[in-house]
Amino acid sequence: MQPALSGWTDDAAVLAWGLLFGSFLNVVAYRVPRGISVIWPPSACPHCGGRLAPRDLVPLFSYLWLRGRCRRCRAPISPLYPLGEALTALTFWLVWHRVGPTPELAVGWGLASLLVAATMADLRDRLIPNRIVLAAAMFLGGCRLLTHPLPLEAYALGAAAGFGVLYALNGLSLLVYRQEGIGGGDMKLMAAVGLAVGWKTVLLALLIGSLLGGAVAILLLATGKAHRRQYLPFGPMLAAGSLIAYLWGDALIAWYLGWSIS
Numbered sequence: 001m002q003p004a005l006s007g008w009t010d011d012a013a014v015l016a017w018g019l020l021f022g023s024f025l026n027v028v029a030y031r032v033p034r035g036i037s038v039i040w041p042p043s044a045c046p047h048c049g050g051r052l053a054p055r056d057l058v059p060l061f062s063y064l065w066l067r068g069r070c071r072r073c074r075a076p077i078s079p080l081y082p083l084g085e086a087l088t089a090l091t092f093w094l095v096w097h098r099v100g101p102t103p104e105l106a107v108g109w110g111l112a113s114l115l116v117a118a119t120m121a122d123l124r125d126r127l128i129p130n131r132i133v134l135a136a137a138m139f140l141g142g143c144r145l146l147t148h149p150l151p152l153e154a155y156a157l158g159a160a161a162g163f164g165v166l167y168a169l170n171g172l173s174l175l176v177y178r179q180e181g182i183g184g185g186d187m188k189l190m191a192a193v194g195l196a197v198g199w200k201t202v203l204l205a206l207l208i209g210s211l212l213g214g215a216v217a218i219l220l221l222a223t224g225k226a227h228r229r230q231y232l233p234f235g236p237m238l239a240a241g242s243l244i245a246y247l248w249g250d251a252l253i254a255w256y257l258g259w260s261i262s
């Protein structure tokens, strides 16, 4: 696919839309595990209860301006909020440059939204909520019925592969280490990803996510920032692997095949 021809106004519009949608995804990732409506009440400071003003609608800017503190009571605000917005804007922008104004944009932005919301929930609460994954899977599956570069079976197989590989790895972990290695949320997340990207890309996503997870674990252990048996959220690694595989999987596979043959 050719990158879309777009001027800087398109880039600015996509980034602004990503920031705005990212603040909604933050609300979803925080509230869904707590069983709070994502529509009502409006966002408030958890310390003083002060409602966020419309000028705080994109907290990334207020966060930077107010140096990470509530406007009213100066209580520190979690850096996860600006992180979620920045990640949404960045991933929306990358998807836009990859697929342009095509029907695939709905899949790409839907996938990016799922990956950001899952990352935020896993970092904050160490879980990936079923309801977020289910809603995303229904949206992505519906999109794939309408636009599918691969035959439909490839996407159904993708869902099975995304779930099945992690399920099997977890079984292996139970057998060898006598403990769960991979959470059910990770399996369901990768089922939804597989439904969106097909079986080849989801296998690549699992490979990249595992390599990233291993690298981060070694880094954290080596620098003493983590110890063995400590929980390391796997969701963000799988999310990063999924985005990389979705955006650049074909190029990576072509490069690898060319490199391994020559």
Ligand SMILES: [Zn+2]
Pocket (backbone or CB within 6 Å): 045, 046, 047, 048, 049, 050, 070, 071, 072, 073, 074, 075
């Ligand atoms: Zn406050």
